[in-house]
Amino acid sequence: MTPGRWSRHDILDVDDWSREEFEMVLSTTEAMREVLDRPIKRTPVLRGKTVVLFFAEASTRTRVSFELAAKALSADVVNITSSGSSVEKGESLLDSVRTLQALGGDVIVLRHGSSGAPYFVADRVEASVVNAGDGWHAHPSQALLDAFTLRARLGTLSNKTVAIVGDVLHSRVARSNVHALRALGAEVVLCGPPTLLPAAWRCGHAPAGVRVETDLGRALEGVDAVMALRLQKERMSAGLLPSTREYARVWGITEARLAVTKPGAPVLHPGPLNEGVEIAAAVARGPRAVIEEQVTNGVAVRMALLYLLAGTEVPD
Amino acid sequence: MRIVGARVIDPTSGTDEIRELSIGDRAGTIDAAGLIATPGFIDLHTHLREPGFEESETIADGARAALRGGFTTVCCMPNTEPVLDAPGLLEEVRERAAAAKAARVLPIGSITRARKGVALSDMAELADAGAVAFSDDGAPLQDARLMRYALEYARATGRVIADHAQDAVLAANGVMHEGEASALLGLPGIPSAAEETAIARDLALARLTGGRVHIAHVSTARGVSLVRAAKREGVPVTCEVTPHHLALTDDWVAGDRTFAWDRRNGSAAAAPYDTATKVNPPLRPRADIEALWQGLRDGTIDAIATDHAPHASTYKDVEYDQAAFGISGLETALSVLLDAAGAGWIDLGVLIERLTVGPARCFGLDAPSLARDVVLIDPDAEWTVAIDALISRGKNTPLLGRRMGGRVVAAFVEGEQRLE
Numbered sequence: 001m002t003p004g005r006w007s008r009h010d011i012l013d014v015d016d017w018s019r020e021e022f023e024m025v026l027s028t029t030e031a032m033r034e035v036l037d038r039p040i041k042r043t044p045v046l047r048g049k050t051v052v053l054f055f056a057e058a059s060t061r062t063r064v065s066f067e068l069a070a071k072a073l074s075a076d077v078v079n080i081t082s083s084g085s086s087v088e089k090g091e092s093l094l095d096s097v098r099t100l101q102a103l104g105g106d107v108i109v110l111r112h113g114s115s116g117a118p119y120f121v122a123d124r125v126e127a128s129v130v131n132a133g134d135g136w137h138a139h140p141s142q143a144l145l146d147a148f149t150l151r152a153r154l155g156t157l158s159n160k161t162v163a164i165v166g167d168v169l170h171s172r173v174a175r176s177n178v179h180a181l182r183a184l185g186a187e188v189v190l191c192g193p194p195t196l197l198p199a200a201w202r203c204g205h206a207p208a209g210v211r212v213e214t215d216l217g218r219a220l221e222g223v224d225a226v227m228a229l230r231l232q233k234e235r236m237s238a239g240l241l242p243s244t245r246e247y248a249r250v251w252g253i254t255e256a257r258l259a260v261t262k263p264g265a266p267v268l269h270p271g272p273l274n275e276g277v278e279i280a281a282a283v284a285r286g287p288r289a290v291i292e293e294q295v296t297n298g299v300a301v302r303m304a305l306l307y308l309l310a311g312t313e314v315p316d
Numbered sequence: 317m318r319i320v321g322a323r324v325i326d327p328t329s330g331t332d333e334i335r336e337l338s339i340g341d342r343a344g345t346i347d348a349a350g351l352i353a354t355p356g357f358i359d360l361h362t363h364l365r366e367p368g369f370e371e372s373e374t375i376a377d378g379a380r381a382a383l384r385g386g387f388t389t390v391c392c393m394p395n396t397e398p399v400l401d402a403p404g405l406l407e408e409v410r411e412r413a414a415a416a417k418a419a420r421v422l423p424i425g426s427i428t429r430a431r432k433g434v435a436l437s438d439m440a441e442l443a444d445a446g447a448v449a450f451s452d453d454g455a456p457l458q459d460a461r462l463m464r465y466a467l468e469y470a471r472a473t474g475r476v477i478a479d480h481a482q483d484a485v486l487a488a489n490g491v492m493h494e495g496e497a498s499a500l501l502g503l504p505g506i507p508s509a510a511e512e513t514a515i516a517r518d519l520a521l522a523r524l525t526g527g528r529v530h531i532a533h534v535s536t537a538r539g540v541s542l543v544r545a546a547k548r549e550g551v552p553v554t555c556e557v558t559p560h561h562l563a564l565t566d567d568w569v570a571g572d573r574t575f576a577w578d579r580r581n582g583s584a585a586a587a588p589y590d591t592a593t594k595v596n597p598p599l600r601p602r603a604d605i606e607a608l609w610q611g612l613r614d615g616t617i618d619a620i621a622t623d624h625a626p627h628a629s630t631y632k633d634v635e636y637d638q639a640a641f642g643i644s645g646l647e648t649a650l651s652v653l654l655d656a657a658g659a660g661w662i663d664l665g666v667l668i669e670r671l672t673v674g675p676a677r678c679f680g681l682d683a684p685s686l687a688r689d690v691v692l693i694d695p696d697a698e699w700t701v702a703i704d705a706l707i708s709r710g711k712n713t714p715l716l717g718r719r720m721g722g723r724v725v726a727a728f729v730e731g732e733q734r735l736e
Contacts, residue, residue: 015500092633092634093634093635094633094634112635114635114636114637114638115501115502115503115589115636115637116501116503116588116589116635116636117635119587119588119589120589120634120635123587134502135502135503135637136502136503136504137501137502137503138502172502175500175502198498198499199494199495199499199505199507200494200495200496200498200499201496201499205495205496205499207500
């Protein structure tokens with residue numbers, strides 16, 4: 001494991017990654033898991049490096065996960081958080097970018113509400129940019145931690161089928177998972193209310209290896225794993241859904257609905273959960289749920305990404 | 317001025333031959349061997365931004381950019397600040413344009429006062445003050461009843477209503493075409509139906525009132541079909557298409573940089589989310605583009621118009637969803653279209669007709685005369701689209717950095733050489 005083999009300067013999306021790149025991140029993650037299992041969860045591979053966490057959209061989990069990851073690698077961490085869009089603040093993203101460039105960090109971890117914002121930033125700074133979620137577009141580290149978690153449970157993703165259920169239209173998690181799971185050899189079934197699936201994908205133009213269903217029973221039939229997506233409350237006010245009650249009845253992941261999957265198929269959720277809406281409490285706390293493993297693996301995956309981008313030394 | 321040796325394409329007479337031209341009163345001869353001479357182009361859809369948004373464009377710079385692109389006449393849209401809804405404002409625009417001594421500028425008046433979609437502008441007075449058409453472009457009129465009245469009223473003034481046909485509610489929040497590319501990019505889409513329903517409404521109202529409607533920048537296959545069927549029925553409708561809708565697919569938002577007629581590998585050549593590709597109506601998939609070309613060739617589409625929409629970098633150097641809509645198009649239009657003609661997608665004579673006589677017919681303007689308004693084109697000249705190469709203040713084009721062929725080397729307006 002040497003960072004020299006890693007050739008990307010930024011991690012903006014996983015849509016054009018080769019299988020080898022996924023494998024490199026996942027095997028590096030394995031090594032990072034070992035670091036996290038030590039009494040002192042620290043390795044000095046990013047000593048003297050600065051990781052800037054620039055979160056222009058509210059997020060606690062992902063930010064803390066990246067922060068723990070950077071600190072476990074002995075990097076210095078700078079937090080820039082702001083809520084609301086840059087327009088509301090009266091500060092443009094271009095201004096922020098100039099500030100970031102002047103600060104001179106080595107890696108910028110960016111969360112932003114606008115799809116594509118990481119490309120805007122990466123084009124204008126010298127630091128490596130890691131996309132920690134942009135609009136509806138991509139959430140690479142989430143897809144990687146999901147893939148890592150699934151492989152730990154299933155052994156392999158080759159010829160496995162993973163159902164992703166919920167608000168696919170507005171989900172960066174779903175988009176990045178489609179790319180990652182496909183590259184690692186899995187088939188993907190996307191399922192949700194017709195108004196929450198991209199129209200083109202619903203109408204016969206889904207990406208290769210992706211099946212789209214509106215019927216949850218058909219979507220879950222024989223799958224190896226199930227991923228529930230968070231349902232944002234504002235979808236109801238936008239007229240996309242009649243009610244959360246109807247959603248929970250028709251698309252909520254319950255023990256009963258899971259009866260048709262492969263026995264014991266693991267259930268994932270990117271968090272935070274709306275228990276009783278997209279996932280029943282009994283499932284979220286039951287034996288199939290791997291939600292806490294996802295959180296732990298998230299730190300290891302983010303350590304792997306930061307290390308591959310900025311690491312100079314092999315972990316001890 | 318005598319022009320000698322040029323290949324003269326004259327859409328009025330339908331001739332295409334090497335012959336001599338005589339323009340204006342000044343003495344002198346231009347050796348134009350190897351060049352193409354055509355009547356000056358007419359752009360039915362230009363945003364000059366003045367008054368109000370001078371950092372994006374001025375009347376003078378826009379009129380000079382027009383001439384550089386071969387347009388000797390431009391019709392400027394009224395979405396300025398203040399909106400061109402009063403006779404004095406139209407006179408002001410015409411005076412500033414005259415002082416620039418570049419392309420002729422013909423103002424379009426707003427349909428509704430301040431483009432608010434509530435009450436009609438003083439259309440008769442505006443027509444008397446030189447409004448060549450009426451449009452609420454940029455804030456398309458949603459109220460069907462008011463559009464009916466506008467068509468009836470405009471009919472009495474002898475003017476056409478140019479409509480940016482789009483259902484604002486259906487298009488709301490969309491930033492690109494709703495399709496496969498938007499699904500992958502995670503950008504909110506504008507469905508084709510937002511244009512189709514609005515065109516259907518406009519055609520029904522034109523049929524009802526006998527008022528003439530001009531569909532601005534048609535961009536969908538079904539939009540073209542609707543206009544074709546309505547024309548067969550005798551509905552008073554004309555329509556235009558832009559060079560960018562003819563050339564660029566929605567894959568350009570994802571970084572593709574191949575023209576629709578270049579079936580090279582189509583792989584991404586640029587970073588995705590370039591705000592220069594953000595335009596309304598949005599760039600559409602190849603199937604729509606093929607239908608637009610069919611419509612252009614068969615005459616369903618009467619004119620090519622640029623929808624030149626210059627923006628200062630402040631409005632484009634932002635997140636994709638925050639960026640202003642629009643492409644700066646006056647100076648690149650001809651090169652793009654010649655490329656298509658070179659690929660065999662349109663006959664050069666038909667192309668020139670759609671840039672000259674076609675648009676004149678849409679707005680009831682005089683056809684451009686080869687004795688007064690002429691452009692000389694060097695079809696073999698190459699140039700690179702670059703910020704410094706563009707006269708327009710709007711540098712917002714996804715063609716930046718591209719090597720293009722075909723250049724206007726001289727332009728005459730009202731018998732006077734204004735570009736040399």
